[in-house]
Amino acid sequence: MTEELTGAEITIRCLQEEGVEYIFGYPGGAVLFIYDELFKQDKVKHILVRHEQAALHAADGYARSSHKVGVALVTSGPGVTNAVTGIATAYMDSIPLVIISGQVPTAAIGQDAFQEVDTVGITRPCVKHNFLVKDITELAATIKKAFFIASSGRPGPVLVDIPKDVTQQKTHFSYPNSIHMRSYNPVTNGNTKQIKKAAELILSAKRPMFYSGGGVILDNAAGVLTELVQLLDYPCTNTLMGLGGFPATDKHSVGMLGMHGTYEANMSMQYCDVLIAVGARFDDRVIGNPKHFYSEDRKIIHIDIDPSSISKRVKVDIPIVGSVSQVLKELIKLIKASKEKTDAIALKEWWKQINLWRERDCLKYDRSSRVIKPQMVIEKLYAITKGDAFITSDVGQHQMWAAQFYPFDKPRRWINSGGLGTMGFGLPSAMGVQFANPTGTVACITGEASIQMCIQELSTCKQYQLPLKIINLNNRYMGMVRQWQEFFHGNRYSESYMDALPDFVKLAESYGHVGMKIEKPGDIEGALKDAFKLKKRLVFLDFITDQTENVFPMVPGGKGLSEMILV
């Protein structure tokens, strides 16, 4: 006979069974019984954030940097609505999360009870799946399903809404070892025939191009992708979400592509004759105007775990639905065994062309400037951390500069909100990254606008002694908004100026951290060195940067990849 446990006990036991180390959350009325059970054990450590949005971003950063499922716990009503931004952020980037939310007691549901919100309804469009558990006998199986769904197929956030009375009731507990769902069987292995066709097309290419996205990181396929690209001696570009999926310092890398991608990456993308898209989804920030993209003739192979990502924005010639690591492994086998070889002469010409594009030096900026250039801060950060830090970022110009000037050689080192573009993501996600990688160096590249969206988390960082380094590129503007206003709205800087900023040094100090203000280019390196020497302290580095600096190259909205604005 199994023991009888309360719903709250079952919830915690399930998390223990799943091997959950950390749960990021914020208590409230509907989850009090769950918090009481958390208190009575020490296997699952709870991290108390200062706002539910941060709980989600922290769980998200934890998941992105560790390949584990991130877990968050929030209360009903405002607990959930605060969490929605974080859930949507994870959903857009396919990050595996399980969110446990409290709900008002079953009898009160639909009565407009205190702190009641239709959680399942409000989160439905931004979760992979969600559940409302009305029957305690289904609680354990539901949590098992949640972890299974979140981490399999194309990953994503799964929410389990538990009414308060269910956490009080008792039932026999046994945690299922495995789960079978007749309605959910994600494909894992790619179709052999399609893979064969793809191998033939890859070998026949004259101007080949690999285009690798976040799927490569999510499926831990960076190693196999690198092997395949190097085996073929083909060029490879990474998307914003795919940075680190192929090593940026490898000679085959042409850098990031897209709206702020490199000249060589965008030109190669536009003019290749065989494009191998791996775990990427041809989104609007990547290929620009699809009509313009179509204007050049090329064959496309698209490998993705999600069938609905294929032929959504761009028609492809060889679709392969499957786990990217499995498909890439098969491709390597076939290519190694094939009698056909790559076209060395054509390839040489292609590389010659790419190297000409590289000579355009599209990421150049004024290195002799007397005000701090944000790009230089990132370059120095790269040098001082030896390219081996975990970098989280917020959203805007600083995010693009981080992506351009910090070459990532390893996956899961670059943590940013690519799909939803959530300002406020950087700091809380860095907390999650630090929990997942307690000995790792973690820096958050942010701006004075973004950082203020979740600045309260400096308090959480103090409570848990998280030695993050915050690189604040402070240009007193919402920089990306200002850039668009400069380019497309006649320099009318409508509401993009940040007035009445806090003294970030004092602010950091008031939370018990170290603050530094850096105003001269000559001081960047010294400040960074000093900051990273403080291994046990959070250091807030406030860099006063050039207000007028813009991110280049830029593909304006509605334009094609080869229609970049260059410096």
Add this chain to the structure above:
Amino acid sequence: MRHIISLLMENEAGTLSRVAGLFSARGYNIESLNVAPTEDPTLSRMTLVTIGSDEVIEQITKQLNKLIEVVKIIDLTEGDHIERELMLVKVKAIGDGRDEIKRLTDIFRGSIIDVTDKSYTIELTGTSSKLDAFLETIGQGIILETIRTGASGLGRGDRMLKL
């Protein structure tokens, strides 16, 4: 083009709103939609009529398949199928018009299922276009009320949507 998509789904609360939410969130059209449990009470079967280009329909079926509670999908219009829709129409029926309406109802193989001194209620089953044709024939002027179930359908012969 018009497509009739049939879905087998887990018979659980909220499944319908997942489907409806998907259509509104992604801007797909729903011409009609109906749903009821099957002979297996754990499963519901939904029939959706939608209009879209081949690319849109491909996305619709892929996105529907992605919903965790959707077990199986078939696009009936991709092959041989039978389509039926039920319609009830209440019409003004006075004087000479009463005979004419009765005749038209017979021609369309419908039946009059409720009679008052001023109105008939007609029941008619058929393809959606047959029902359209009937409404056009009797004319807008005399129609008091119309209710249609939306199309349902099955594949012909061996074409089945079954677990």
